[in-house]
Structures are given as structure tokens and as C-alpha cells.
Amino acid sequence: MNFKQETLQRIDEVITHYPVKRSATLPLLHLIQEDAGYISDEAIEWVAQKLELQPINVFEVVTFYPMFRRKPIGRRHVKVCRTLSCALMGGYKVCDEFKKEFGVELNEVSADGEVTIEFVECLASCGTAPVVMIDEELHEKVDTAKARALAAKIKSEAKR
Amino acid sequence: MPAPSQRRLIFQHIDEPGYSNDLACYVRNGGYEILKKSVTRKPEEIIDEVKKSGLRGRGGAGFPCGVKWSLVDRKSGKPIYLVVNADESEPGTFKDRYIIHQDPHQLIEGIMISCFANNVKQAYIYIRGEFPIGARILEKAIAEARAANFVGPNILGTHYSCEIYVHRGAGAYICGEETGLIESIEGKRPYPRIKPPYFPAVLGLYQCPTIVNNVETLCHVKHISDMGGEAFSKIGTPNNTGTRILCVSGHVQRPGYYEYEVGKITLGQLLNEVCGGPLPGRTFKGVIPGGSSAKVLRFGEIFTLKNKDGSTRTLTVEDIPMDFDTLAACGTMGGSGGVIVMDDSVNMVDALANLNAFYAHESCGQCTPCREGSLWMKKITARMVHGDARAEDGALLNSVANQIAGRTICAMGEACSWPTMSFVAKFGDEFKAYPETKNAPKSTDALELV
Numbered sequence: 001m002n003f004k005q006e007t008l009q010r011i012d013e014v015i016t017h018y019p020v021k022r023s024a025t026l027p028l029l030h031l032i033q034e035d036a037g038y039i040s041d042e043a044i045e046w047v048a049q050k051l052e053l054q055p056i057n058v059f060e061v062v063t064f065y066p067m068f069r070r071k072p073i074g075r076r077h078v079k080v081c082r083t084l085s086c087a088l089m090g091g092y093k094v095c096d097e098f099k100k101e102f103g104v105e106l107n108e109v110s111a112d113g114e115v116t117i118e119f120v121e122c123l124a125s126c127g128t129a130p131v132v133m134i135d136e137e138l139h140e141k142v143d144t145a146k147a148r149a150l151a152a153k154i155k156s157e158a159k160r
Numbered sequence: 161m162p163a164p165s166q167r168r169l170i171f172q173h174i175d176e177p178g179y180s181n182d183l184a185c186y187v188r189n190g191g192y193e194i195l196k197k198s199v200t201r202k203p204e205e206i207i208d209e210v211k212k213s214g215l216r217g218r219g220g221a222g223f224p225c226g227v228k229w230s231l232v233d234r235k236s237g238k239p240i241y242l243v244v245n246a247d248e249s250e251p252g253t254f255k256d257r258y259i260i261h262q263d264p265h266q267l268i269e270g271i272m273i274s275c276f277a278n279n280v281k282q283a284y285i286y287i288r289g290e291f292p293i294g295a296r297i298l299e300k301a302i303a304e305a306r307a308a309n310f311v312g313p314n315i316l317g318t319h320y321s322c323e324i325y326v327h328r329g330a331g332a333y334i335c336g337e338e339t340g341l342i343e344s345i346e347g348k349r350p351y352p353r354i355k356p357p358y359f360p361a362v363l364g365l366y367q368c369p370t371i372v373n374n375v376e377t378l379c380h381v382k383h384i385s386d387m388g389g390e391a392f393s394k395i396g397t398p399n400n401t402g403t404r405i406l407c408v409s410g411h412v413q414r415p416g417y418y419e420y421e422v423g424k425i426t427l428g429q430l431l432n433e434v435c436g437g438p439l440p441g442r443t444f445k446g447v448i449p450g451g452s453s454a455k456v457l458r459f460g461e462i463f464t465l466k467n468k469d470g471s472t473r474t475l476t477v478e479d480i481p482m483d484f485d486t487l488a489a490c491g492t493m494g495g496s497g498g499v500i501v502m503d504d505s506v507n508m509v510d511a512l513a514n515l516n517a518f519y520a521h522e523s524c525g526q527c528t529p530c531r532e533g534s535l536w537m538k539k540i541t542a543r544m545v546h547g548d549a550r551a552e553d554g555a556l557l558n559s560v561a562n563q564i565a566g567r568t569i570c571a572m573g574e575a576c577s578w579p580t581m582s583f584v585a586k587f588g589d590e591f592k593a594y595p596e597t598k599n600a601p602k603s604t605d606a607l608e609l610v
Contacts, residue, residue, distance in 0.1 A: 019366060020347075020366060023327075023345055023346055023347045024347065025347030025348075026327065026330055027328065029330070030328055051347070057347075060348075060349055061349060064349045064524075065289070065332050066331035067289045067290075068330055083251045083452070083518050084251055084252070084500055084514045085251065087514050087610070088410045088506065089410070090607055093608070120290075120331070121249075121331075121518055121521055122518070124248045124249065124253060126254050126410075127409050127415040127416045128415070129409055129415070133290065136292045136293055
């Protein structure tokens with residue numbers, strides 16, 4: 001596996017946080033996903049070996065948690081909140097607007113490889129609904145106009 | 161009666177201009193002074209203060225914190241762990257986000273006092289995966305506190321040592337359930353454990369005694385250690401002590417977070433005065449008072465409650481004080497403090513369909529009634545909205561819900577079935593009429609909810 005030096009260092013460090021190596025499964029998967037973009041079969045084998053587990057122990061974790069991916073996504077990850085408080089304020093419309101702007105269906109990668117849109121469950125910012133997370137950044141009170149502006153920004157950054 | 165003013169203990173510095181989340185700012189505002197005083201006391205004294213304070217857990221169940229601590233097996237010879245539940249995932253709840261992002265040292269001070277009181281040497285903060293920035297802020301804050309000798313080996317010149325690590329979740333609601341959370345820290349699927357025998361206080365993380373507390377609860381411990389349990393118990397109302405953060409979302413003029421003494425503000429004051437009432441031209445229809453799992457209340461319903469002396473009193477929805485006990489007596493719960501408001505633009509079948517999709521997605525799949533039941537409730541409400549609705553669907557939904565609650569390992573069984581039970585019970589007329597109303601012309605601003 002070709003991980004960045006920094007990732008490998010952080011992996012070795014985080015394992016020391018726990019009295020039982022297996023506990024480092026989620027932290028390792030996060031670090032690997034940040035590095036490689038997704039969790040491959042090889043990554044699962046690698047984590048299992050690193051933590052002295054069977055690959056199935058890692059595989060069952062990867063497949064359970066919604067944030068872990070088995071394949072690459074677009075360079076930008078747009079997560080629109082779907083749950084009630086956001087829906088009451090127009091979350092579904094916002095999601096449709098993003099899909100229209102990028103011409104892509106949910107969980108797919110846009111043709112230019114730039115964007116994946118996901119409709120996720122509660123992001124815990126219900127008081128500023130509807131909310132959207134773009135990569136790590138939260139955007140609040142997103143209406144369709146703001147969704148278009150955010151999409152335009154993503155597009156302009158892609159061209160650079 | 162006009163609404164009382166807010167009493168901000170936990171949120172004292174939230175949104176304060178110039179207040180930043182670094183150690184220097186926290187210390188400038190008196191930070192870690194209470195920890196310094198606490199480590200000069202006997203640990204049992206702090207536990208006693210927490211018991212006296214009457215503090216009830218702010219995560220959902222409202223279990224007394226002091227009792228939780230006193231159940232910890234201290235004779236096992238095994239290490240005791242503290243796990244901070246920062247997996248804020250209950251729809252409608254968004255308080256911990258602000259504590260973590262804007263005032264992380266308050267949480268760390270609360271954690272260290274709680275750890276000292278319970279002789280904990282290792283704490284883990286389990287933060288939901290969707291807070292990546294929050295996780296980094298906490299890690300930075302812990303590093304700052306460690307450098308200043310507030311966390312780590314021999315804190316503040318004592319012989320007491322305690323380490324804190326941040327552990328990130330990965331998008332699963334069930335990790336908010338304490339035993340599921342423990343499984344998740346152990347690196348497994350977060351399947352909740354059966355109680356007995358796996359009470360965390362006895363057989364928790366790594367089969368060691370473990371305390372699992374909510375972020376807001378641990379922040380309160382700091383203030384209790386400061387003012388004393390007696391003084392804290394005088395804030396709020398009897399058996400519902402302290403302040404609590406109410407998170408209001410949905411159809412009000414001013415959604416947001418508000419900290420009040422528990423039980424001192426009514427639901428009506430909160431929604432009509434503090435939050436500015438309904439949106440223009442609208443009226444309130446339903447409110448979920450304690451996170452999406454709490455049973456919905458219908459505006460207009462009347463509750464007849466028994467007083468201690470045997471007499472009765474009647475309350476409207478607006479009259480209900482925002483505490484633990486009255487909300488429970490009204491058939492719902494204070495839960496996590498997340499208040500979701502729906503006005504007359506909402507069709508309750510659509511709203512329930514939204515929630516059912518959430519619970520079906522989040523059931524861990526361990527227990528058949530919850531795994532299958534939550535999926536069927538989702539399928540039935542989705543069919544009602546997008547396919548054929550039948551007048552008897554409400555009864556069908558109710559029969560599914562009634563076969564889940566009480567038949568599962570964890571409280572997810574109740575969490576997923578209470579919305580369906582209460583929506584059908586309170587708004588049965590809308591479920592019956594849905595085959596007709598769903599095809600009626602809708603206003604242009606009508607929103608899709610599922």
C-alpha cells in the first residue's frame with residue numbers, strides 16, 4: 001500500500017491510544033480514506049495485518065458505517081442533510097438543485113470526476129436548516145439560490 | 161406570563177464576540193480554576209456534590225448522573241474508563257456542536273473533574289464522524305491542556321494522571337446508544353449489548369467499569385463542582401435541576417439554541433415568545449419536544465395530570481414546562497432537548513415518512529423486530545406518499561410499531577416506533593384522509609418531505 005509518510009506516522013501514533021489494537025480500526029480507516037479516497041480490498045487486508053485481525057473483522061466495520069466508501073468519489077463531496085428539520089425548510093429542493101447544477105444523480109461521480117452528491121441523515125445543525133456539508137465545511141441556511149452559488153464556486157475552483 | 165430570561169451556564173460564552181476556542185482565552189475567563197480547586201478535594205466529595213445536585217443526563221434518558229456514577233464497580237481491580245458521548249445524532253439536537261466548536265476547554269475541564277472524581281485514568285471522547293473540524297478542535301484543545309499540565313501525567317502537581325483521546329465515529333446513529341458506542345470504540349460494528357449483564361458501570365469498555373456521559377452533562381459537572389451540589393439543585397425545579405439547552409428547529413420565526421432553568425419555561429413561551437411564534441400566516445400544528453424519537457404533541461390536545469395531593473390539573477401543549485417529569489407525564493419526553501416544530505403546511509404522513517426513512521437507515525440490524533419493523537414502517541409510509549395510500553394504513557403502521565417497542569436489545573426499538581405510534585394516535589384523521597388529500601391540488605410552495 002502506498003500511503004503518504006504522514007499517514008503512516010499518524011497510524012502508528014493512533015494505535016498507541018488504545019490498550020487493544022482492534023480499537024484502532026475506525027481511526028485507521030479514517031486515515032486511509034483521507035489518504036486514498038476510499039477503502040480498497042488491499043486496504044482492508046493491510047489494516048487487518050497491522051492490527052493483527054482477520055480481514056473479515058475490518059470488512060464488517062467498513063460495510064457497516066455509512067461514511068466509509070468502497071470506491072472513489074468525486075474530488076468534491078457534497079452532503080445535503082435529508083432529515084426532518086432540514087426537509088421542513090426545503091432540504092429536498094436544495095438536493096435537487098445540486099443534482100441539476102452538476103447533472104449527476106445521488107452517490108454517482110460527475111462526468112468530469114469533480115463532484116459526488118450524497119443525501120445524508122441529520123448533520124446536527126437543525127437550527128440553521130437546511131444545511132449542506134461540502135467536504136469538511138458546513139454551509140447553513142442553504143436555499144436554492146445559495147445552492148447555485150455554492151455550485152458555481154465549486155465549478156470555478158475546478159477550472160483553476 | 162412573559163417568558164423568563166435565559167440562564168446561560170454552559171452557553172455563557174457561546175457566540176460572545178472576541179471569545180475564541182484556544183486555551184489562552186479560556187484561562188483569561190477563569191478557565192481551569194475549578195479543576196485546580198477540585199483536585200485538592202477528596203474525589204468522593206465531588207461525587208457527593210453531583211449526587212446532591214440532582215443532575216440528570218442530558219443525552220436522552222434523563223438518568224441521574226450521580227446514581228450512574230455510584231453504580232460503577234470500584235472493587236473490580238480493573239481500570240475505570242470515562243467515555244464522552246459526543247455522537248450528537250438525534251435529529252433536532254445541535255447543542256454539543258457549539259460547545260465543541262466554540263468552548264472545547266469547558267468540556268475538557270468537565271471531563272477532567274469527572275475523571276478525578278471517579279479515579280479514571282483514561283477518557284475517550286467519541287465524536288460523530290460528521291464533525292471533522294470539531295474533532296480537530298478537540299485534539300488541539302487537549303494538546304494545549306496537556307502542555308499546560310491540565311491533562312496527562314501528574315496534573316497540576318498532584319499524583320493524579322489522566323489522558324484523553326478523541327475517537328471519531330463514522331456516520332452511524334446507533335453509536336449514540338452507550339453500549340453500541342463502546343463496541344464502536346472496541347473497533348467493531350456498534351451492535352448494542354444486552355443489559356444485564358453488560359451494564360457499562362460493571363462490564364463496559366474492554367469489559368471494565370465504564371461511565372458514559374453526554375457532553376452537556378459533563379459540562380454541568382464543572383459548574384456543580386464550582387457552586388456545590390446544593391446550589392445547583394436550587395436552579396430549575398425539584399427533580400429537574402440545573403439549566404438545559406433547548407434546540408428549536410423547524411417552523412418558527414427564530415430557531416436556535418436557548419439555555420433555560422429546567423422546567424422554568426413552558427413550551428408555549430419558548431415557541432411563541434422566545435422563538436417568535438409561527439411563520440407568517442401559519443399556525444402551529446405539531447411539535448416533537450425532545451429529539452425525533454420523542455412522541456409528537458398535537459396543538460389543541462389537553463393533558464389531565466395528577467398532582468401529588470391527588471387532585472388533577474389540565475394543561476394545553478403550550479402550558480407544558482420544559483422539564484423531564486411533566487413531559488413524561490404528558491406521554492412524551494424531554495429527551496435530548498431537540499424541539500422540532502411543524503406548522504399547518506405540513507402533512508403529518510409526509511413528516512412521518514421522513515422520520516421512518518431515517519430510522520430504517522439507522523437500525524443496526526441486530527434485532528429482528530427493529531430491523532424488519534423500521535423497514536416496513538418506512539416502506540408503508542413511502543408507498544402512501546409515492547404510490548397507493550389506503551385508509552387502513554394508519555392501523556397497519558400502528559400494528560407494526562407495537563411489535564417493536566419492548567422487544568429489542570436497545571432503546572432503538574422504542575426510538576423508531578414511538579414516532580409512528582404517536583403520529584398515528586394524534587393525527588389519525590390525516591392518515592385516514594390521506595388517499596384523498598394526497599391528490600388534492602397543493603400550493604406552489606409546498607415542500608417535499610420524503
